Amino acid sequence: MLDTTSSSPSEGAREKPHGPPRRFDPRTLRADFGASLVVFLVAVPLSLGIALASNAPIMAGLIAGVVGGIVAGLLGGSPLQVSGPAAGLTVIVAGLVDQFGWQVTCLITVGAGLLQVLFGLTRLSRFTQAIPPAIVHGMLAGIGITIALAQLHVVLGGSAQTAALDNILELPAQVVNLHGHAVVVGLTAIGLMLVWPRIPGPQKAVPGALVAVGAATALALLWPDVARVDLPGNLVESIALPVLPESGLWAGVLGGMLTVALVASVESLLSAVATDRMAQDRDGDSVRTDADRELLGQGAGNAVSGLLGGLPITGVIVRSSANVRVGARSRLSTILHGCWIALFGIVLVSAIEMIPLAGLSGLLVVVGLQLVKPADIRVARKHGELALYVVTVLGVVFLNLLEGVALGLVLAAVLMIWRAARARVRVEEPADGAPRRVVVEGTLSFLSVPSLSRVLQVVPAGEPVRVDLVVDYLDHTAFDHIETWSKRHRAGGGYVEVVEPQQARARRDAPHGRFATWSQWRAEDLAGGARMRAGLTAYHRDTAEHVRPTMAELASGQNPSGLLLTCADSRVLPSMITSSGPGDLFTVQNVGNFVSGTGTLAAVQYAEEVLRVPLIAVCGHSGCGAMNAVLSGGRGRGPLDDWLRNGEPTMQAWIQGHPAGRAASRDGFPQADCLAMVNVAMQLDRLRDMGVEAELMGLFYDIKSAGVLVYDQRDRVFHSHERAFAQLPAALR
Missing domain, CATH: 3.30.750.24 (STAS domain)
Structure with missing residues (x-):
């Protein structure tokens, strides 16, 4: 539902994005409480599984989950993002643990967190946007493949190798020599993870990860020989302080800090952007993450997690999407989910020790493969960056993460030079x-x-x-x-x-860009007729060849998406203000954009009955000569004066205080512009009285600001297009 106050285009541009509702609204508290429980159920098995894949103590995953929820949730700049241990860092952490041991790895996590705080304070978040998306997606896909290859061996009852190539080479022998009941447990977890989201019904509200691990745990009770999680104590007893490395290892430690900080920052910011989009699709509000504050929150979370003996954390899209999907409204949801994990890790340790390792590995196989997204591959191919994606994936899988990303960046630079060299x-x-x-x-x-x-x-x-x-x-x-x-x-x-x-010259030289007028892109001082002839010549020379394929497709008929009725004023270009092309709009222009006269009414009938357009829009504009003439009572006799009598009902509505006119007057619009807005509303009423069945839309084009206002037909006032369209369902935007 639209707001009831009108705004000018300049005001709309400054309008602040809508944020989450107030924290202490009882409805918000209920929504956040329920969402936190669901996210908690998703986070626990994922945290345990990621700790297992990282060669870290199993409770380190829960410690990171608690810190990610409470610290990053409280301090971060993305209110609905949920942070915790992430699959994207698994390969890196496993390598660090093998090289330095667990407690030095905790020190690396602390250092990475401090670097992230530095990134946030120095506003370096914008530089992460310079990394090509194909490389970021390829990095995540490579990590996912590496995780899946390693954990598949555990599912089959064996042991994972360090290198991805070794895991691939030993996989056939592992399949031939299946190891006991662990195979059944692991494959059950994989099957449930894949099938559960596709089963229709209300049970889909229960997270698939929880169902998979729960079923695997129940099945493992039948076979005592299946290996299970072994804990040294509860969450509090598992807290371990980091230690300093030996003097000769500091170079590797500092490199590890930088690697973890960079990867965690990029992954967190990507997840925050995706979370914003999901929240906007759900609520229609413009949700935007404060990227620098998010890095501060992530950095503080990693510093605390490392000090307590936890895994590195990032923003996690799996938990964040669950948080948005089940209705979270504020950061309270992610904070509460961290509290539930803490309670679980302290009170229910015996339940954790019943979970089979093969069940967690089955969960990780699916989570890893889900990082390889067909949509990312399609986008990379569409933009000519498939080679970047593939090279990064192969580099991460068969070399290591840093070398894989470096290969992707080098290839991106080479491709840029190659494209420049091949005009x-x-x-x-x-x-x-x-x-x-x-x-x-x-x-x-x-x-x-x-x-x-x-x-x-x-x-x-x-x-x-x-x-x-x-x-x-x-x-x-x-x-x-x-x-x-x-x-x-x-x-x-x-x-x-x-x-x-000429068009390229106009784009390059004219201050008005590609919509430059004849007088702006022609250096010669030509008369009107000569200017039109010059324009036709330029069209055939520069444009006709490019639009010929499109026009050939449209030669057999038209199927426009709407009818736009607007004024004949030369400053109002329907194709410009709607960014439309050939075949998109059926347009009618007359003096004053009146729904009147044989020609206009015939066009409306043709659009409705023959073309069957789903939308009819009426567009008025500022500085309208017809509205000025209506205000002055007409100018002399003749066809023009007869035509302007169509504005008399508009004048009467304005005098009687039409809401559109009152709101526009409050916003400081001149009388003629107020009348033009009332006129749009009156023409929409006339179309409605005629029995028009298409959707109706009212527009007002403010020429000086080049902004377009949209008419709210319920409250009968005009709003900025941002405010008007933000209230529409996502499918209609």
Whole structure:
């Protein structure tokens, strides 16, 4: 439901994003309490399993879960994100434990936390956005594959090897020689993890991880030979302080601190962004994480977790998505979930010791494979970054995490240089006496000169040629090469025309960008008719070729998504304010955007009955000459004065205090603009009275600010588009 106060475009742009509801609202407390219990049930088996895969004490996972919930939840900048031990750090931590031992690894966790605090204080979070998403997703996928390969051996009753290649080579023998009842327990956990989310019904509210571990534990009671979790004591008794390394190991320790800090920071910020999106889809509010504060909270959490003998923590998307899905409203949910883990680790130690290791390993196999997301692969392929993804995955799996990410970054740099060096150059054969065309697209730098030279050399001497530079960058070396070749070709009797398309020149030079007017992108002082002829010429030269495939598809008919009725004013461009293209909108423009007259009514009927458009929008605008004329009572006689009588009902509604006019007047709009807003509302009423069945929308285009206001038909006022659209269901935005 929309707010009842109107706002100008400038006010809408400054509008603060909606945050979570107040903490002490009883409804919020109920929602957070219930959500915290669900997240607790998800977190416990995952924390135990990640500790197992990290070669760490099993209780270190619960310690990290408690600290992640309470410390990071209280101090972090993402209210709905849940932090704890994460699968993304498992391979790194396991390597550190093997190299330095557990208590030195705890010191590394403390140091990594302090580095994260430093990252937050120095506002370095924005630099993590420079890492290509394909490399980040490839890193997580590589970690997931490594976890799955190692834990699959435990599921089959054997022991995991250190290297992923060794795990792959020994897997066939492991399958042939299955080891006892642990196989049945582990495969049961895997099967339930895969099947449970797909079973329809209310039982889906119970987390699949809890069901899988619970079923594996119950099954293991039948066979005493199945290995189980072995704890030295409860949560409090498992607290262990970190120790200093030997003097010769400090370089490796500092490197480990930096590695954990970087990976944990990137993973936490990615998880926070995903959590924000899920919360926005659920509530319609604009939720935004304070990235620097989130790093401070994560850093404090890691420092405390390391001091207490816990695993490193990050924001975890599995727990965060569960938190959002079950209705959490504030950071109280994640804090409470940490309290429940603490209570569980102190009081229910005997229950933890009943859990079979194969069940936890089965859980980790699925969690690891879930880090390999087909959607990430599709996106990487779509953006031409599949090679980055694959190289990073292979590097992480077969080398180590740092080397895998480094390989991905090196390949990204090489690809960037390669793309710059390969500007797209093609020759189009002449037709009907036209000159031969050489088309150069992309970035034309000194790196592209060899390929450009090869193409230019095939142009026969003495022939007319036109060089079209459709480039976003042209350096001096490439320009000099074209100039030299042009002089040489002309000296041989040929004709050369070097053209940088007007649209590209307008984008580069005009302060108004690609929507520059004729007078802005034409240097010549042309009259109106000449300007239109110049525009048509530029269209055929620069645009027609690019839109021809689209227009060929539309030649057989149209299927627009809506009808837009707006004013005939030359400053109102329907395609610009809606970012629409050919075939998107059926448009009608008349003086004053009135729903009147044979032509307009015929267009509405055609749109409804023949085109069956789902939406009809009416758009008024500021500084409307028709509204000024209606205010002054008309100007003389003739067709224009007759037409402006369509505005008399609008004038009466405004005089009688229409809500749209009153709200606009309070916001400081001039009288004519207030009348224009009332006019939009009146035309929508007329469409409704005509029995129009399509969805109706009202718009007002403020020319000076280039902002568009949207009409709230319930409260009969205009709002900024952000406020109006934020209240719509996610499927309609």
